[in-house]
Amino acid sequence: MKEQYQALLADFAAGTLDESEQECLESLIVEGEIELADLPDFSALMDKGMNHQEQAEETHNMDERFYAMLETEMEQVEKTKVRAFSWPLQLVAAIALILFSFWGGLEYASSGDGPSRTLGSNQQVVELLAANDIDEKIHLVSKVRAAGQADEKMIDALLFMLVNEESNNIRIACVNVLTDYSHLPQARLGLVNAISYQRSTVVLVSIAEALEASGKKMSLEEFSQHLNPQIPAAKKESLKRILAQL
Amino acid sequence: MNQFSDKSLMNRLQNGQLDASGLLYERYKKVLWTYFFNSTGDRNQSEDLVQTTFEKVLKYRHNYRESGSVKAWLFAIGRNALTDEWQKSSKQPQASLDPSVRPRADQSLNAEEQMMVGDRMALLQLAMARLAPEKRELLAQIKLQEKKYKEVAALYNSNEAALKVRVFRIMQELRGYMDRMQASSQY
Numbered sequence: 001m002k003e004q005y006q007a008l009l010a011d012f013a014a015g016t017l018d019e020s021e022q023e024c025l026e027s028l029i030v031e032g033e034i035e036l037a038d039l040p041d042f043s044a045l046m047d048k049g050m051n052h053q054e055q056a057e058e059t060h061n062m063d064e065r066f067y068a069m070l071e072t073e074m075e076q077v078e079k080t081k082v083r084a085f086s087w088p089l090q091l092v093a094a095i096a097l098i099l100f101s102f103w104g105g106l107e108y109a110s111s112g113d114g115p116s117r118t119l120g121s122n123q124q125v126v127e128l129l130a131a132n133d134i135d136e137k138i139h140l141v142s143k144v145r146a147a148g149q150a151d152e153k154m155i156d157a158l159l160f161m162l163v164n165e166e167s168n169n170i171r172i173a174c175v176n177v178l179t180d181y182s183h184l185p186q187a188r189l190g191l192v193n194a195i196s197y198q199r200s201t202v203v204l205v206s207i208a209e210a211l212e213a214s215g216k217k218m219s220l221e222e223f224s225q226h227l228n229p230q231i232p233a234a235k236k237e238s239l240k241r242i243l244a245q246l
Numbered sequence: 247m248n249q250f251s252d253k254s255l256m257n258r259l260q261n262g263q264l265d266a267s268g269l270l271y272e273r274y275k276k277v278l279w280t281y282f283f284n285s286t287g288d289r290n291q292s293e294d295l296v297q298t299t300f301e302k303v304l305k306y307r308h309n310y311r312e313s314g315s316v317k318a319w320l321f322a323i324g325r326n327a328l329t330d331e332w333q334k335s336s337k338q339p340q341a342s343l344d345p346s347v348r349p350r351a352d353q354s355l356n357a358e359e360q361m362m363v364g365d366r367m368a369l370l371q372l373a374m375a376r377l378a379p380e381k382r383e384l385l386a387q388i389k390l391q392e393k394k395y396k397e398v399a400a401l402y403n404s405n406e407a408a409l410k411v412r413v414f415r416i417m418q419e420l421r422g423y424m425d426r427m428q429a430s431s432q433y
Contacts, residue, residue, distance in 0.1 A: 012418070015425050022418075029414050030407040037393075039417050041424075045370055050284045050389050062279070062293040066271050066300055073304050074264045168265050172272075202269050205250055 005034055013040040060142040063176075067169045068135040093164055097129050100160060125157045134167050141173040145180065155181055159190035163197045171198070175206040182214035192218070195226035201239050208243050220244055252316035259307045271300055274317070277390070278324055284386035285328055287375055295331065299324045321390070325383075325401070332379050373423035381416045388413065 008025050011017045017025065028034040037043050124144065131137045141158070144150055150158070155178065162174045181187040191207050191214075198204050204227075211218050220243055227236055250269060258266035275296055282292035302323045310319050374382060384402070391398050399409040 012421070015421055017418075026411050026414060029410050036395075036410055036413055036417075039414065041370060041421070042413075042417055044367065045374070045385070045417075045420075046389050046393065048367055050374075050386065062275065062296055065293075065297050066275070067268070069297065069301060070264060070267060070271075070304075077262060077264060169268060172268055200265070201250070202265060205269070 005038075009034070009038060009040065060146045063173075064135075064139050064142045067138045067173060070169060071134045071138070071167065096160075096164065100129060100157075101126055121151050121153055125153050128154075128157055129160070134170060137161075137165070137167075137170050138173050141170065141177055145177045148180075150177065150181060152186060155184070155187050155190065159187070159194060162190070162194045168200045168203050171200070171203045172206050175203065175210050179210040179213050182210045188214050188216065192226060195223065196228050199228060199231060204239060205243070253312060256307070256310050256316050257312070259304075260310065264304065267300065267304060270303070270316070270320070274320055278320070281321070281324065281386050281390050282328065284389060285379065285383040286331075287382070291331070295324065295327050298327045302327065322401075328383060369424050369427060370420070372427060373420045376423045377416065377419065381419070384412065385416065 005028060008017070008021055008028070011021055012025060025034065029036065037046075124140075128137070128140045128144070131140055141161075144154060144158070158174045158178055162171050162178070165171050165174070175191070178187050178191060182191060188211065191210055195204065195207055198207065208218075208223060211223075220240060223243060224236070224240055227239070231239075252270065252273070255266040255270050259270075278296050278299060279292050282295040283289065286292060286295075299320065303320065306323070310316070374385075377385075384398075387398050387401065388395070395406045395409055399406045402409065404412075
């Protein structure tokens, strides 16, 4: 920027530009002689004055609403299709849920430390596993994330849901929470084990991202070895290409 | 095509795989929210606008054309949602918007604002809150597009030079607000 423009900018800063000076400054901006970044406060406004993405404080409520809306939309799409009702699978899931809750109860009964905290955690786990509604499950998973402290039982419950839930959105919500704990061996191992139960590439990519966040990224070969053998070869190859770019 | 590229996800979405929008949402929710927040200054409204944007993405998914950028399409939808919101609130001026984020013509400062005047950055933000929404939105777009004026100008059906002059005038207005706020705080 040439020195003769400094006086103009100083007047701009002082708010004392007259009409002709303002026109002059505008034409210098149009001609590129003065950049907008040279204007007092412009850079500060752009660099610090406006919210940065990193500072964005959108709440978990937004995620809940989005996934609830998505589930509703998907249900509407599903209604238009003939859906095979697989009651034996639902029966198996229900039995697994009862057994898991029973195991949770036994674990609680046998543990002696921190009764109130454990009770709260157990209640949350049972509440989470017993929920019927997809929206409710997503809401409860989001609550776990917002609370920011999942204990071992909660991590187990989330891993259980990651393997057994029908809805991919619930699975993704679980992975989102587990990402925060992926540095723990229990969560990391669970995530690795869950790979073979997934058919959805979106969920698989989320798991790969969670494992990457753990700081111990799996190699592509290692990850691929865990993939479900029923996934068609073409899809598997395609997935590998995506994972290679992570 | 990369299976998880934006375009590929849009293809899936158009083919009825709605869960593909989950990845798009995760990819763009933050940047969209930031854009809305910089335009409105209201957290809740920004969340509502992200939700509205994705509702429209699902509703109008078949309108997307592969030749265009998904991000640009998404932000065009977001911008329309923001404009709709302004139109609604201008018809109902006392609607649920937070009064602190509505443009304020008067220069009176409340007690909290009086304390902020000493900090130049805070003063700048207070002045921003007094700008008209469409002016704040323009500044938010420039930040979002990383000061690529040509691209921002295209969004506004304008040219780079005209856009820069417009920004210059907004900066001048901001300075005016800042000066008046500073002066009023000294009384």
